Amino acid sequence: xxxxxLDDTDTLTQGCTTFSLHELISHLPxxxxxxxxxxxxxxxxxxQRTRGNAAVAVELxxxxxxxxxxxxxxxxxxxxxxxxxxxxPSTQQKRQQSPTDPGMVWFSNACQDPEYYHAAVSxxxxxxxxxxxxxxxxxxxxxGATAAVLWPQTRHTWEAIAWRExxxxxxxxxxxxxxxxxxxxxxxxxxLTRDPTSxxxxxxxxxxxxxxxxxxxxxxxxxxxxxxxxxxAKATEEVIAMRVFxxxxxxxxxxxxxxxxxxxxxxxxxxxxxxxxxxxxxxxxFAESGPVKLLAQSxxxxxxxxxxxxxxxxGVVHIEKMRVTGRASSKHRPMCTTCNKRMKSMGQAQGVxxxxxxxxxxxxWTVTPADQSSGPWVQPPMDSRRHLxxxxxxxxxxx
Ligand SMILES: [Zn+2]
Numbered sequence: 001x002x003x004x005x006l007d008d009t010d011t012l013t014q015g016c017t018t019f020s021l022h023e024l025i026s027h028l029p030x031x032x033x034x035x036x037x038x039x040x041x042x043x044x045x046x047x048q049r050t051r052g053n054a055a056v057a058v059e060l061x062x063x064x065x066x067x068x069x070x071x072x073x074x075x076x077x078x079x080x081x082x083x084x085x086x087x088x089p090s091t092q093q094k095r096q097q098s099p100t101d102p103g104m105v106w107f108s109n110a111c112q113d114p115e116y117y118h119a120a121v122s123x124x125x126x127x128x129x130x131x132x133x134x135x136x137x138x139x140x141x142x143x144g145a146t147a148a149v150l151w152p153q154t155r156h157t158w159e160a161i162a163w164r165e166x167x168x169x170x171x172x173x174x175x176x177x178x179x180x181x182x183x184x185x186x187x188x189x190x191x192l193t194r195d196p197t198s199x200x201x202x203x204x205x206x207x208x209x210x211x212x213x214x215x216x217x218x219x220x221x222x223x224x225x226x227x228x229x230x231x232x233a234k235a236t237e238e239v240i241a242m243r244v245f246x247x248x249x250x251x252x253x254x255x256x257x258x259x260x261x262x263x264x265x266x267x268x269x270x271x272x273x274x275x276x277x278x279x280x281x282x283x284x285x286f287a288e289s290g291p292v293k294l295l296a297q298s299x300x301x302x303x304x305x306x307x308x309x310x311x312x313x314x315g316v317v318h319i320e321k322m323r324v325t326g327r328a329s330s331k332h333r334p335m336c337t338t339c340n341k342r343m344k345s346m347g348q349a350q351g352v353x354x355x356x357x358x359x360x361x362x363x364x365w366t367v368t369p370a371d372q373s374s375g376p377w378v379q380p381p382m383d384s385r386r387h388l389x390x391x392x393x394x395x396x397x398x399x
Pocket of ligand 1: 357
Protein backbone atom coordinates (compact mmCIF):
# COMPACT_ATOMS: atom_id res chain seq x y z
CA UNK A 1 0.00 0.00 0.00
CA UNK A 2 1.35 3.40 -0.95
CA UNK A 3 0.37 7.03 -1.24
CA UNK A 4 0.23 9.30 -4.27
CA UNK A 5 0.43 13.07 -3.69
CA LEU A 6 -0.43 15.86 -6.12
CA ASP A 7 -0.25 19.65 -6.01
CA ASP A 8 -0.23 22.85 -8.03
CA THR A 9 -2.38 21.83 -10.98
CA ASP A 10 -4.66 24.89 -10.89
CA THR A 11 -4.40 28.55 -11.79
CA LEU A 12 -6.24 31.37 -10.01
CA THR A 13 -9.34 30.98 -12.15
CA GLN A 14 -9.16 27.49 -13.59
CA GLY A 15 -9.03 23.93 -12.41
CA CYS A 16 -8.82 22.57 -8.93
CA THR A 17 -6.28 20.15 -7.49
CA THR A 18 -9.10 18.08 -5.92
CA PHE A 19 -10.62 17.57 -9.38
CA SER A 20 -7.24 16.71 -10.94
CA LEU A 21 -6.95 13.95 -8.33
CA HIS A 22 -10.48 12.73 -8.99
CA GLU A 23 -9.73 12.55 -12.74
CA LEU A 24 -6.50 10.64 -12.13
CA ILE A 25 -8.32 8.16 -9.87
CA SER A 26 -11.01 7.68 -12.53
CA HIS A 27 -8.35 6.69 -15.08
CA LEU A 28 -6.53 4.15 -12.85
CA PRO A 29 -6.06 0.61 -14.21
CA UNK A 30 -8.89 -1.67 -12.97
CA UNK A 31 -7.29 -3.76 -10.21
CA UNK A 32 -5.80 -0.89 -8.21
CA UNK A 33 -7.70 -0.33 -4.97
CA UNK A 34 -8.42 3.25 -3.96
CA UNK A 35 -8.36 3.99 -0.21
CA UNK A 36 -8.58 7.29 1.61
CA UNK A 37 -8.33 10.63 -0.21
CA UNK A 38 -6.74 13.59 1.55
CA UNK A 39 -7.04 17.35 1.22
CA UNK A 40 -4.18 19.07 3.04
CA UNK A 41 -4.03 22.85 3.46
CA UNK A 42 -0.55 24.37 3.47
CA UNK A 43 1.24 27.51 4.63
CA UNK A 44 -0.98 30.37 3.49
CA UNK A 45 1.91 32.70 2.60
CA UNK A 46 3.77 30.28 0.32
CA UNK A 47 5.29 32.27 -2.52
CA GLN A 48 4.21 29.82 -5.17
CA ARG A 49 0.79 28.80 -4.10
CA THR A 50 -2.37 27.53 -5.66
CA ARG A 51 -5.68 29.30 -5.17
CA GLY A 52 -6.95 27.24 -2.26
CA ASN A 53 -3.44 26.50 -1.08
CA ALA A 54 -4.21 22.82 -0.82
CA ALA A 55 -2.48 19.64 -1.86
CA VAL A 56 -4.15 16.25 -2.24
CA ALA A 57 -3.17 12.60 -1.82
CA VAL A 58 -4.70 9.18 -2.29
CA GLU A 59 -3.96 5.79 -0.78
CA LEU A 60 -3.48 3.13 -3.49
CA UNK A 61 -3.05 -0.63 -3.15
CA UNK A 62 -1.80 -2.83 -5.95
CA UNK A 63 0.03 -6.14 -6.45
CA UNK A 64 1.74 -4.69 -9.50
CA UNK A 65 3.63 -1.51 -8.62
CA UNK A 66 5.47 -1.59 -11.97
CA UNK A 67 2.17 -1.32 -13.81
CA UNK A 68 1.04 1.51 -11.51
CA UNK A 69 4.26 3.45 -12.14
CA UNK A 70 3.92 2.98 -15.91
CA UNK A 71 0.38 4.31 -15.67
CA UNK A 72 1.52 7.29 -13.56
CA UNK A 73 4.32 8.09 -16.04
CA UNK A 74 2.00 8.22 -18.98
CA UNK A 75 -0.79 9.99 -17.06
CA UNK A 76 1.73 12.62 -15.96
CA UNK A 77 2.98 13.18 -19.53
CA UNK A 78 -0.48 13.35 -21.04
CA UNK A 79 -2.55 15.23 -18.46
CA UNK A 80 -0.40 16.99 -15.85
CA UNK A 81 2.91 17.99 -17.43
CA UNK A 82 1.05 20.14 -20.03
CA UNK A 83 -0.23 22.35 -17.17
CA UNK A 84 3.28 23.70 -16.48
CA UNK A 85 3.53 27.46 -16.82
CA UNK A 86 -0.19 28.18 -17.05
CA UNK A 87 -1.09 31.69 -15.96
CA UNK A 88 -4.13 33.92 -16.23
CA PRO A 89 -4.04 37.26 -18.04
CA SER A 90 -2.98 39.69 -15.31
CA THR A 91 -6.05 41.90 -15.81
CA GLN A 92 -8.42 39.27 -14.40
CA GLN A 93 -7.00 38.97 -10.92
CA LYS A 94 -5.44 41.51 -8.66
CA ARG A 95 -3.45 38.93 -6.80
CA GLN A 96 0.08 38.32 -7.83
CA GLN A 97 0.41 34.84 -9.20
CA SER A 98 3.07 32.39 -10.17
CA PRO A 99 2.83 30.13 -13.19
CA THR A 100 1.53 26.65 -12.42
CA ASP A 101 4.31 24.20 -11.56
CA PRO A 102 2.60 20.87 -10.86
CA GLY A 103 4.24 18.13 -8.87
CA MET A 104 3.36 14.50 -8.17
CA VAL A 105 5.01 12.04 -5.77
CA TRP A 106 4.62 8.31 -5.14
CA PHE A 107 5.62 6.70 -1.83
CA SER A 108 5.52 2.87 -2.00
CA ASN A 109 4.97 2.57 1.73
CA ALA A 110 2.73 4.53 4.02
CA CYS A 111 4.93 6.85 6.05
CA GLN A 112 4.66 9.97 8.16
CA ASP A 113 7.00 12.87 8.70
CA PRO A 114 5.54 15.20 11.35
CA GLU A 115 8.52 17.55 11.13
CA TYR A 116 8.32 18.07 7.36
CA TYR A 117 4.52 18.37 7.47
CA HIS A 118 4.71 20.97 10.22
CA ALA A 119 7.22 22.97 8.18
CA ALA A 120 4.92 22.89 5.14
CA VAL A 121 1.96 24.31 7.11
CA SER A 122 3.87 26.87 9.15
CA UNK A 123 6.65 28.31 6.97
CA UNK A 124 8.14 28.62 3.48
CA UNK A 125 9.65 25.29 2.34
CA UNK A 126 12.19 24.96 -0.47
CA UNK A 127 12.18 22.17 -3.03
CA UNK A 128 15.56 20.90 -1.76
CA UNK A 129 14.05 20.26 1.72
CA UNK A 130 11.47 17.82 0.37
CA UNK A 131 12.00 14.21 1.59
CA UNK A 132 12.64 11.80 -1.31
CA UNK A 133 9.75 9.81 -2.66
CA UNK A 134 9.88 6.41 -4.35
CA UNK A 135 9.27 8.37 -7.54
CA UNK A 136 8.51 12.01 -8.23
CA UNK A 137 7.43 14.10 -11.19
CA UNK A 138 7.40 17.82 -11.94
CA UNK A 139 8.42 20.89 -9.97
CA UNK A 140 7.41 22.99 -6.99
CA UNK A 141 4.13 21.13 -6.60
CA UNK A 142 6.20 18.33 -5.04
CA UNK A 143 6.47 20.43 -1.86
CA GLY A 144 2.76 20.29 -1.12
CA ALA A 145 2.21 16.85 -2.68
CA THR A 146 4.80 15.40 -0.29
CA ALA A 147 3.30 17.21 2.72
CA ALA A 148 -0.09 15.65 1.85
CA VAL A 149 1.46 12.16 1.80
CA LEU A 150 3.54 12.61 4.98
CA TRP A 151 0.77 14.28 7.02
CA PRO A 152 0.64 12.38 10.35
CA GLN A 153 -3.13 12.95 10.66
CA THR A 154 -2.95 13.69 14.40
CA ARG A 155 -6.10 15.79 14.14
CA HIS A 156 -8.44 15.74 11.21
CA THR A 157 -11.84 16.74 9.86
CA TRP A 158 -13.67 15.79 6.64
CA GLU A 159 -14.88 17.58 3.52
CA ALA A 160 -17.29 16.25 0.91
CA ILE A 161 -16.51 17.89 -2.45
CA ALA A 162 -18.81 17.70 -5.50
CA TRP A 163 -17.61 18.73 -8.99
CA ARG A 164 -19.74 20.44 -11.64
CA GLU A 165 -20.31 19.29 -15.18
CA UNK A 166 -17.59 20.71 -17.41
CA UNK A 167 -19.85 22.98 -19.50
CA UNK A 168 -20.79 24.90 -16.32
CA UNK A 169 -17.22 25.67 -15.21
CA UNK A 170 -17.02 29.11 -16.84
CA UNK A 171 -20.10 30.25 -14.92
CA UNK A 172 -19.87 31.52 -11.36
CA UNK A 173 -23.62 30.86 -10.83
CA UNK A 174 -24.05 27.61 -8.92
CA UNK A 175 -27.33 25.79 -8.41
CA UNK A 176 -27.42 24.13 -5.01
CA UNK A 177 -30.87 23.61 -3.49
CA UNK A 178 -31.23 26.28 -0.79
CA UNK A 179 -33.89 24.31 1.05
CA UNK A 180 -31.65 21.28 1.22
CA UNK A 181 -28.79 23.45 2.56
CA UNK A 182 -31.11 24.82 5.25
CA UNK A 183 -32.10 21.26 6.19
CA UNK A 184 -28.52 20.13 6.82
CA UNK A 185 -26.80 23.40 7.76
CA UNK A 186 -27.35 23.30 11.49
CA UNK A 187 -26.35 19.66 12.03
CA UNK A 188 -23.84 19.72 14.84
CA UNK A 189 -21.35 17.49 13.02
CA UNK A 190 -21.07 19.98 10.12
CA UNK A 191 -19.16 23.26 10.38
CA LEU A 192 -18.61 26.46 8.37
CA THR A 193 -21.77 25.63 6.42
CA ARG A 194 -23.42 29.01 6.62
CA ASP A 195 -22.95 32.33 8.32
CA PRO A 196 -24.91 32.20 11.59
CA THR A 197 -26.09 35.81 11.31
CA SER A 198 -26.73 36.37 7.60
CA UNK A 199 -27.55 32.67 6.95
CA UNK A 200 -25.52 33.05 3.75
CA UNK A 201 -24.21 29.69 2.55
CA UNK A 202 -20.44 29.27 2.81
CA UNK A 203 -20.21 25.93 0.99
CA UNK A 204 -19.73 27.09 -2.63
CA UNK A 205 -16.67 28.85 -3.98
CA UNK A 206 -17.36 32.13 -5.76
CA UNK A 207 -15.01 31.87 -8.73
CA UNK A 208 -14.84 29.76 -11.86
CA UNK A 209 -13.63 26.32 -10.86
CA UNK A 210 -14.98 22.77 -11.06
CA UNK A 211 -16.14 22.68 -7.41
CA UNK A 212 -19.91 22.91 -6.87
CA UNK A 213 -19.66 22.76 -3.10
CA UNK A 214 -17.53 21.55 -0.23
CA UNK A 215 -19.26 20.44 2.97
CA UNK A 216 -17.10 20.31 6.10
CA UNK A 217 -17.82 17.87 8.85
CA UNK A 218 -16.34 16.30 11.96
CA UNK A 219 -17.12 12.79 10.72
CA UNK A 220 -16.90 11.02 7.38
CA UNK A 221 -20.49 9.78 7.65
CA UNK A 222 -21.85 13.27 8.34
CA UNK A 223 -19.98 14.72 5.34
CA UNK A 224 -21.23 11.95 3.05
CA UNK A 225 -24.82 12.04 4.29
CA UNK A 226 -25.18 15.83 4.04
CA UNK A 227 -23.57 16.00 0.58
CA UNK A 228 -25.82 13.22 -0.70
CA UNK A 229 -28.83 15.12 0.66
CA UNK A 230 -27.85 18.20 -1.39
CA UNK A 231 -27.19 16.11 -4.51
CA UNK A 232 -30.54 14.33 -4.21
CA ALA A 233 -32.43 17.63 -4.24
CA LYS A 234 -34.04 18.47 -7.60
CA ALA A 235 -32.89 22.10 -7.52
CA THR A 236 -29.23 21.06 -7.27
CA GLU A 237 -27.42 20.91 -10.63
CA GLU A 238 -26.02 17.62 -11.97
CA VAL A 239 -22.48 16.78 -10.87
CA ILE A 240 -19.66 14.65 -12.27
CA ALA A 241 -18.90 13.07 -8.90
CA MET A 242 -18.58 13.63 -5.17
CA ARG A 243 -15.83 12.39 -2.85
CA VAL A 244 -15.24 12.72 0.88
CA PHE A 245 -11.69 13.86 1.73
CA UNK A 246 -10.03 13.57 5.11
CA UNK A 247 -8.45 16.97 5.76
CA UNK A 248 -6.26 19.01 8.09
CA UNK A 249 -8.79 21.85 8.01
CA UNK A 250 -9.79 23.26 11.40
CA UNK A 251 -6.89 21.58 13.18
CA UNK A 252 -4.68 24.59 14.09
CA UNK A 253 -1.77 22.44 12.90
CA UNK A 254 -0.16 25.63 11.56
CA UNK A 255 0.05 27.32 14.97
CA UNK A 256 2.83 26.79 17.50
CA UNK A 257 1.35 27.64 20.87
CA UNK A 258 0.65 31.23 21.75
CA UNK A 259 2.48 34.47 22.34
CA UNK A 260 2.08 36.46 25.59
CA UNK A 261 2.86 40.13 25.07
CA UNK A 262 2.67 43.54 26.71
CA UNK A 263 1.02 46.19 24.53
CA UNK A 264 3.12 49.29 23.94
CA UNK A 265 0.75 51.03 21.52
CA UNK A 266 -2.09 50.61 19.03
CA UNK A 267 -2.26 52.06 15.52
CA UNK A 268 -5.46 52.01 13.45
CA UNK A 269 -4.96 52.05 9.67
CA UNK A 270 -7.41 52.60 6.81
CA UNK A 271 -10.51 50.34 6.81
CA UNK A 272 -9.86 49.50 10.46
CA UNK A 273 -6.86 47.21 10.17
CA UNK A 274 -5.15 47.58 13.53
CA UNK A 275 -1.50 47.13 14.47
CA UNK A 276 -0.72 46.25 18.07
CA UNK A 277 2.80 47.32 18.88
CA UNK A 278 4.86 45.39 21.38
CA UNK A 279 8.56 45.32 22.15
CA UNK A 280 9.12 42.12 20.20
CA UNK A 281 6.70 42.19 17.27
CA UNK A 282 3.99 44.00 15.35
CA UNK A 283 0.69 42.17 15.58
CA UNK A 284 -1.80 42.70 12.75
CA UNK A 285 -5.58 42.50 13.25
CA PHE A 286 -7.02 42.87 9.75
CA ALA A 287 -10.14 44.83 8.80
CA GLU A 288 -12.01 41.58 7.99
CA SER A 289 -11.20 40.03 11.38
CA GLY A 290 -14.30 41.49 13.12
CA PRO A 291 -14.13 40.80 16.86
CA VAL A 292 -10.31 40.45 16.73
CA LYS A 293 -9.95 43.91 15.21
CA LEU A 294 -12.42 45.45 17.71
CA LEU A 295 -10.63 43.91 20.66
CA ALA A 296 -7.30 45.16 19.25
CA GLN A 297 -8.72 48.68 18.98
CA SER A 298 -9.79 48.61 22.64
CA UNK A 299 -6.24 47.97 23.86
CA UNK A 300 -4.10 50.53 25.66
CA UNK A 301 -0.44 50.73 26.51
CA UNK A 302 0.28 48.42 29.44
CA UNK A 303 -2.45 45.88 28.64
CA UNK A 304 -1.42 42.24 28.36
CA UNK A 305 -2.67 39.92 25.64
CA UNK A 306 -2.24 36.35 24.44
CA UNK A 307 -2.30 35.79 20.66
CA UNK A 308 -2.05 32.94 18.19
CA UNK A 309 -1.17 33.52 14.56
CA UNK A 310 1.35 33.07 11.76
CA UNK A 311 4.47 35.09 11.06
CA UNK A 312 4.71 35.83 7.30
CA UNK A 313 8.04 37.49 8.08
CA UNK A 314 10.22 37.96 11.13
CA GLY A 315 8.83 40.49 13.65
CA VAL A 316 5.28 40.38 12.23
CA VAL A 317 2.35 38.21 13.36
CA HIS A 318 -1.05 38.03 11.69
CA ILE A 319 -3.48 37.46 14.57
CA GLU A 320 -5.91 34.54 14.27
CA LYS A 321 -6.98 34.29 17.92
CA MET A 322 -6.56 36.70 20.78
CA ARG A 323 -7.59 37.34 24.37
CA VAL A 324 -6.82 39.96 26.95
CA THR A 325 -4.93 38.57 29.94
CA GLY A 326 -4.66 41.82 31.90
CA ARG A 327 -5.78 45.43 31.64
CA ALA A 328 -3.59 48.27 32.89
CA SER A 329 -5.34 50.83 35.10
CA SER A 330 -6.75 53.76 33.17
CA LYS A 331 -8.39 57.07 33.96
CA HIS A 332 -11.12 58.87 32.06
CA ARG A 333 -13.14 62.05 32.35
CA PRO A 334 -16.55 61.45 33.98
CA MET A 335 -19.75 60.85 32.00
CA CYS A 336 -22.38 63.61 31.80
CA THR A 337 -25.18 62.60 34.18
CA THR A 338 -27.79 64.01 31.78
CA CYS A 339 -26.61 62.76 28.34
CA ASN A 340 -24.28 59.90 29.27
CA LYS A 341 -21.60 61.43 27.00
CA ARG A 342 -18.01 61.61 28.16
CA MET A 343 -17.17 65.12 29.37
CA LYS A 344 -14.15 66.97 27.97
CA SER A 345 -11.50 69.03 29.71
CA MET A 346 -11.75 72.79 29.15
CA GLY A 347 -8.04 73.28 29.85
CA GLN A 348 -5.94 73.28 32.94
CA ALA A 349 -8.03 74.02 36.06
CA GLN A 350 -10.95 75.06 33.81
CA GLY A 351 -13.13 72.09 34.70
CA VAL A 352 -14.86 69.70 32.28
CA UNK A 353 -17.85 70.24 29.97
CA UNK A 354 -20.38 67.96 28.28
CA UNK A 355 -19.99 68.23 24.47
CA UNK A 356 -23.78 67.84 24.05
CA UNK A 357 -25.62 69.81 26.76
CA UNK A 358 -22.61 71.99 27.68
CA UNK A 359 -23.10 71.30 31.38
CA UNK A 360 -19.90 72.07 33.29
CA UNK A 361 -18.40 70.73 36.46
CA UNK A 362 -15.09 70.78 38.33
CA UNK A 363 -12.06 68.84 37.06
CA UNK A 364 -12.47 65.16 37.80
CA TRP A 365 -11.24 61.74 36.72
CA THR A 366 -12.83 58.33 37.03
CA VAL A 367 -10.21 55.66 37.46
CA THR A 368 -10.59 52.08 36.26
CA PRO A 369 -8.23 49.93 38.32
CA ALA A 370 -5.91 47.38 36.73
CA ASP A 371 -7.60 44.04 36.08
CA GLN A 372 -5.57 40.84 35.97
CA SER A 373 -8.39 38.54 34.89
CA SER A 374 -8.38 36.95 31.43
CA GLY A 375 -11.10 37.69 28.91
CA PRO A 376 -12.57 35.22 26.40
CA TRP A 377 -10.74 34.27 23.19
CA VAL A 378 -11.98 35.98 20.03
CA GLN A 379 -11.63 34.87 16.38
CA PRO A 380 -12.54 36.33 12.96
CA PRO A 381 -16.03 35.70 11.54
CA MET A 382 -16.50 32.33 9.78
CA ASP A 383 -15.89 33.58 6.24
CA SER A 384 -12.63 35.33 7.16
CA ARG A 385 -10.90 32.44 8.91
CA ARG A 386 -8.08 30.37 7.49
CA HIS A 387 -8.91 26.86 6.32
CA LEU A 388 -6.54 25.57 8.99
CA UNK A 389 -8.06 27.58 11.84
CA UNK A 390 -9.73 25.55 14.55
CA UNK A 391 -12.91 27.20 15.84
CA UNK A 392 -12.42 28.42 19.43
CA UNK A 393 -15.73 26.86 20.44
CA UNK A 394 -14.11 23.44 19.89
CA UNK A 395 -12.21 23.46 23.13
CA UNK A 396 -13.31 19.89 23.57
CA UNK A 397 -12.33 17.55 20.71
CA UNK A 398 -15.29 17.17 18.34
CA UNK A 399 -14.69 13.49 17.60
ZN1 LIG B 1 -24.70 66.44 28.80
